[in-house]
Amino acid sequence: MIIVDAHQHYWQPSRGDYDWLADAPALLQRAFLPADMRAERKAAGVTFSILVQAAPSEEETRYLFELAELDPAVIGVVGWVDMEANDVEARIDALIRDGNGLLRGLRPMVQDVADPAWLSQPSLDRAFDCIEGRGLSFDALTSTPQFPALFQRLQRHPHLKVVLDHAGKPAIGAADTALWSDWIDKLSQHPQLHCKLSGLLTLLGKAAGEQLIEPYVAHLFARFGAERLMWGSDWPVLTTHASFSHWLELALELTGRYAPGSQADVFAANAARFYALDLGVAQS
Template sequence: MQLIDAHQHYWCVDRGDYIWLHDAPVSLQRDYLPIDLQAQRSAAGVAGSVLVQAAASEAETRYLFELARTDRSILGVVGWVDFEAPDVAARIHTLARDGDGLLLGLRPMAQDHPDPDWLARPELDAAFDSLQAHDLAFDALVRPPQLPALQRRLRRERELRVVLDHAGKPDIAHGHFDAWAQPIRELAELPKLCCKFSGLLTELAPGAPTNALDPYVEHLFASFGPGRLIWGSDWPVLTLRDSYAHWLELARAFAQRHAPHALERIFSRNALAFYRPRRAPDFPASAGAPA
């Protein structure tokens, strides 16, 4: 089995539009580029990845296009536009055109919006209409207080392809399981919603053992099943807690426990079916991927 990493980032600090990095741990305040991950991805047997925006600017999305044009392992880009812009439809059209097949979806950084109901606002309707018109996916970057608004939005957008980033970012560090678990269960009733099996390690409290993830992972498998879970590394944010190889090993162990016959779906096929990249992954004849 060869792997697809459905969620990773690259950034170049000197570009200057990664506002969140100003308050991030020092270890993240440097460049993270393809050369920094190449050996780890190759050793893991990752044949392709989906590159996800890390800055709230169209300029950064275009920068990611340029990286993808020089690195065939990047299957496509989840970019950013201002969902409240009066000309949002034209912006999305232009970005999709300029990406020439590389734009797979869009992700507003909803987790940072002060209004927990922002995603349900009617002012965003034009953006969601345009997403669907261009057959683009929607990456929902939210925290538990925003899950109800996401649910209201998705009940109106029945044909939208949407994936919940990092399992909705449960507050694992403080053990707030119920506040996350109930809305996740309700959201999972929407058949077109997928969920990224990613970003969980960095929600742990410092020094907490990885088995603190057990009830959260169990709930994800029970709610979404292996047909709608999509593995991602969230590298380099992942490096705050662990290595690329060890998160992959841990994620595989979780999947082996809950869905032993569906590893290829979780770690490869689901990502390709959801994002529909035009660029085919270069699956090598042999690599160090888990069986």
């Protein structure tokens, strides 16, 4: 079975544009590059990857294009652009050109923006118009504080292809998860919104058992269905809690439990459709 990792990172801290790493676990404060991933990907049987930005700079997006040239398994990049720039259309076009077919989507780091309503600001309309007009997708790195703004953005751009990263980062194990569940119910009614089955293990507390993620996975399958969920490793962030192979095996098991017979969709076909990937060409 072809497996597409719909959410993977590489980074090089010496570049100097990963400010968030200063507060990250020490395990992550080093370079993670193609040479670190090849053996793990091969051992797990994963065929392709989508690289996702990890720094709020267009330079890092171009760096990911360079790394993709060194890693034949990478068949797409989700980059970053200054969404509020006066020349945002030109910037997006330049990234499309420089990516030579690799740029599949864009992701502002919304969770790090101080204003939870930022995503709904009219000043971003031009950027979203361009993303949609160029056939790109939007990765929504959001959690419950930004969900109202995401909902407004979905209403304003009903045809935009959007994927919710890491299931919207639920507070797994918290006493009250109704807010996350209620918003997932509401957001999932937007037919263009997809969701990544990724990042859940890293939301667990240190002493929490991985079985705690199961109710959240069940809710995602109930609301998005197997046709709008796509698996991602969130490697190397994943390494703080589990191995690449372990998360893949666990996700396959949970998918078999809540959507029997749909592994080919969740682990490849949905990502291919969403990011407009030709997996046959990529294999040749």
